[in-house]
Amino acid sequence: MFDRVFHFAHNSVYLRVYPRAFRETPYPALEPGQHMVTIRLSRGGSKKNPFYQIVVADIRSKRDGRYIERLGFFNPNARGGEIPLRLDTALAQEWIRKGAQPTDRVKQLIKQATREAAAAA
DSSP states (O other), X not given: OEEEEEEEEXXXXXXXXXXXXXXXXXXXXXXXXXXXXXXXXXXXXXXXXXXXXXXXXXXXXXXXXOOSEEEEEEOTTOOTTOOSEEEOHHHHXXXXXXXXXXXXXXXXXXXXXXXXXXXXX
């Protein structure tokens, strides 16, 4: 029922007892209807000068943490000849077909990238 775990702190050793259920579930259970993979923005850049990567990530990973695949980037402060948005829409649609859920902002960016690609062709 309980697992014993020894902790060593400098010169003293103490015993802490955890319920086995606590140790066997490293991730919280998903609620019904909740998805495992999301397409979201990962922030980079400097203070007051954001630059975002569009990534496919597990919902449990941190905002700027580990991701599965990078789909493109979004630069909201693009000036002059800089490219404000680059997104592989075919790859994004493939991930959506597999069940990945894009955030609201990423949905807008996918639509924008699709319109720009259609206008360029």
